Amino acid sequence: MSQDSPFTPALFTARLAPSGRQADAWADQPLLHSLEQGGVDWPSSCRNGTCRACLGQLLAGSVRYEIEWPGVTREERAEGCVLPCIAYPESDVVLQDPAT
């Protein structure tokens, strides 16, 4: 398979800080899926962007949403709040470890 294939999604890294846990983060799937596939526990419930159980803090990198009104306000997004269940990585990302 060619790396130039338009059907090969970009692969980034999702890292948690300060723990340093990390997972492969594919551009075509929500961060929550990538974290779980990588064996990283992350809180979740609805998995569709409404309950905010998965709310996290993006420390570095960028994400995009495919739904027009994800359950975070414009102000929260500006402060780095993300909903990993519906957030797709656009770069390597660093997320603050979720509260336990």
Ligand code: FES
């Ligand atoms: S799991 Fe409900 S908003 Fe992410």
